[in-house]
Amino acid sequence: MLGLLIVLIQIISAEAQNFRQDSSTLKKMSNYILTNYECYNDLRYLCKQIGHRISGSAQAEKAVWWGKEVMEKTGCDRVYLQEVMVPHWVRGTEQAEIINAKGKRVPVSISSMGNAIGTSSNGVEATLLKINNIEQLQRMNAADVKGKIVFFNYRFEQTNVNTFDSYGPCVYYRWGAPSEAARMGAAAVVIRSVSSAYDDKPHTGSIAYNKKYPSIPAVAISNLAADELEKQMNKEPHVKMYIKTTCEMLPEVKSYNVVGEITGSELPGEIVVFGGHLDSWDIGEGAHDDGAGVVQSIEVLRTFAKLGIRPKRTIRAVLFMNEENGLRGGQKYCDLAAEKNEKHILAIETDAGGATPYGFSMTMTAAQRQKVKSWLPQLLPFGIYNLERNGGGADIGPLHRKFGTPVMELLPDSQRYFDMHHSANDVFENVHRRELCLGAVAMTAMVYLASMYGL
C-alpha cells in the first residue's frame, strides 16, 4: 500500500516536472520567435521580391527555390522537393462595362474566377439578371435566364462573429452556382465578391465547372460596385453588361512541394506534418493567403533547429504547391506518403491568415481531441483557448481521407481575413509582425507537444 502511494507520488511529480520543463521550453521558443521575427522578414521577401505566385507561373517557380533555400538555412536535418504537375491558368486581360437603358457604358473593375474560361474575342454583352440567392434562380423558368448575364448578388453575412461561418455559404456563389446558371442557359455570371469588406476591390478564387453543363465566363465585382449595380437595377430594368476576358488554361507545368524535416530522436517513424501553401492567387501578394502559413511553417523548423531542441517524433514542414486551383500538391504529398508507407500521427495546416491566433480547429477521434485538450494549459499563455471547432485544411484533407490522420488548422482572428483574401488587398503591409509571429508560436507549441506526446 505504501509502495503504491510512493509510485503514485513519483508519477505525479514526474508529470509536474514534465509540465514545468515543457512550459519553459515553449516560453524559450516563443521568445526566440517574437524577438527575432525572421518569419516576418521571410514574408517581406516572399511578397516584395517574388510577389504573387499562381501555380505554373515563373514566380511560383521562384518561390520553390526560395522556399528550399530558406528551409535549408534553418539548419533542419534535410530539405527535399516533391515533383508535381500543376494546372497553369492565366488571367490575361479583363474589361467590363455596365450599360444602362439609354446605352451609357460605365467601366467596372472585374476579376475572373480562377480556372474560368475567357469570353469570345468580342466579349459577351447581355442583359443582367439579378439573383439574390440560388433558390430564387431555381424557381425561374430557363427561358427567362437564357442568354442573360446572371448577377449573383449574395451578400457576405456580417452577423457571424467568425467570418469563416459566412464564407462557407457565400463561396458557393463563386464555386458552384455559376454552373447552375449555365444549366439554365446563362451567357455568363458576375458575382458580388466573397468578402467582408465594403471596398472597391474585386476578389478572385476558384470556380468548379459542372461538366454536365457548358462552361461560361464568370467574374467578380467588388462589394461597392455590387451595391451600385443593385441600386441601379432596382431603379431601371434592362441594365446590360459587357464582359471581355482572355483568361485560359495552358498546358500543365512541372512544379514542386518543398519539404523540410527534423528527425525524431525516439520515434523517427512517427511524423507530425504541418504546412501552408506556396502558391497564391495572381493579384495582391498572397501575404495572408498563404505567405503567412509558409513562413510560419518554416519558423517552426527554424525554432527547433536554432534552439537545438530535438523532437521525439519526426517533425516535417511542407510548403504545398497548388492549393488555390487544383490541390495537386496536397494530393501528391498523400500519394507519396502511401508509397513510402509513412505513418503520420498528426497533420496541421496554417492557411487562415496571419492574424493573432486563438485556437485550432480539429477533426479527429474523441479520444485524440481529449488528449489535445489536455495540452490547453500549455497553450493558454500564448492566447490559444479554443479547441472546439471542427476543421482541418485543404492540403492535408487527402491524408485524412486516405489514412484517417487526425487533422488540425490554426485559427487566427478572422475579422480582417476576408477583407483581403484573394484580392489586391492581400499585401505584406496588411500583415502585422507580432500577430504573424504569434501564429508561428502557436504552431511551434502544437508541433512540439504532438512530437513529445503523440496522438
Add this chain to the structure above:
Amino acid sequence: MLGLLIVLIQIISAEAQNFRQDSSTLKKMSNYILTNYECYNDLRYLCKQIGHRISGSAQAEKAVWWGKEVMEKTGCDRVYLQEVMVPHWVRGTEQAEIINAKGKRVPVSISSMGNAIGTSSNGVEATLLKINNIEQLQRMNAADVKGKIVFFNYRFEQTNVNTFDSYGPCVYYRWGAPSEAARMGAAAVVIRSVSSAYDDKPHTGSIAYNKKYPSIPAVAISNLAADELEKQMNKEPHVKMYIKTTCEMLPEVKSYNVVGEITGSELPGEIVVFGGHLDSWDIGEGAHDDGAGVVQSIEVLRTFAKLGIRPKRTIRAVLFMNEENGLRGGQKYCDLAAEKNEKHILAIETDAGGATPYGFSMTMTAAQRQKVKSWLPQLLPFGIYNLERNGGGADIGPLHRKFGTPVMELLPDSQRYFDMHHSANDVFENVHRRELCLGAVAMTAMVYLASMYGL
C-alpha cells in the same frame, strides 16, 4: 419530497428559460451592431471632422457637443453634462538635432511628453548620456549626470504575449524616470518611445514631475531613431543633442463629462456605469485611444434604445474628459456620485483600443468575480473567454477607491495597440470596422448581464 423536487425542477427550467432568452437578446444586440455599425461611422466623424482633442482645446470642446448630440440621438432616456475644470497644456513647436563629435547636426523628430515644460527660448544643448535602465542611472555619480541630456534607452519588451505587460515597466521611463534624472542634475531627458513598433513615429504621453526636484524638458524619439542613436553612441563618445520646445501649461479651462443613461425598470437606483474618454493626445486622431471607447459606449446605449430593451438596473454611459493628462473627469464623476449618494454596482471602462476583444480584466471581490464568470457561457459566442486578469481603468479608479465599486476593463487584442498609442499612427484608418463593433458587442453584453443580474 416530491414537492421539493417539483420546486427544484421549476427553478432549473426557469434558469434554462432565462438563459435562452438572454442568449437570444444578446444575439439580437450583436446582430444590430454588426450590421448597422453606427459606432464605426461615429468614430469616422470624431476622427476626421473633429480630430485630436486634448483637454482644453477647441476640438475637445467640439467633441463635448458632438458627444452630447450623438448620445441624444440614440434615444436613451436622458443626456447631461458634468462641468469640470481641466488643465490646458499646449505643445507649441518642437525641434531637435543630434550633434556628432565633429559638430555635424542631424535633425530628429521629437514629441514632448504631455504636461512637460518647454526649454528656454535658446533651447538646450548638451552631451547625451545613454542610460539603459533606471538602476544604471542610480549607480552613477550625480557629477557625471549633471548638465547632460539623459537618453533613456529602455526597450519595449517584445517577448510578452500581452503587450500591456510590456507597457507597464516601459512607461515608467516616460512618467517617473525623468525626475530621477533631474534629481541628479540632468538638463533634459530624451526617451525611446514607449511603443512596440519599429517605425519613425515618436509617441507622447504624460509626465509626472516629482515636485522635490526641478522640472526639466522631456521628449521622446521614435524607436528607429533610438536605434540609430544607440548605434552612434556605441561608436562615438560625446554625442550631443539640441532640443528646443515651446510647450507650456496655460490656465485651466472649463470642460465637461458627457453622460447618457437609461433608467432601470426594476432597480433604477442601482447603476451600471461604463465609458471611455473623450479627450485624446494632440497628435494622430485619438482613434484607438480612446475614440473607440467613446463610440462603443454610445453604441451600448443606442443598442438598448433602438431595440427597445429596458434594463432592470440603470445603465449609464460616460464620456470622460481629461483622462490623458489629469484625470479630472473621472475624479469629478466620482465626487458627484458621492454628493448625490449614488449606488454604483459596477463600473466598466473601455480604453484599450478598438481591436477584437477577448475578455475583461476585473478588480472586485472573489464572490463578484465568481458571479461574472458564471456569465461566461453567454459571452463565449462573442469571443470573450478571459476573465482572469486584474484591472479596471483610470477613469473609474476613483469610484473603486472611494466606494469599493467593482471595476472592469474591456480587453481587446493587444498586438497592434502600442504601435499606434499616443502617436501619429492613431488614426481612423487603423481601426477595423468589425473589430470595433465586436468591442461594442462585448460591452453591450456585459452591461446587459450586469443590469439584469446585478453584482
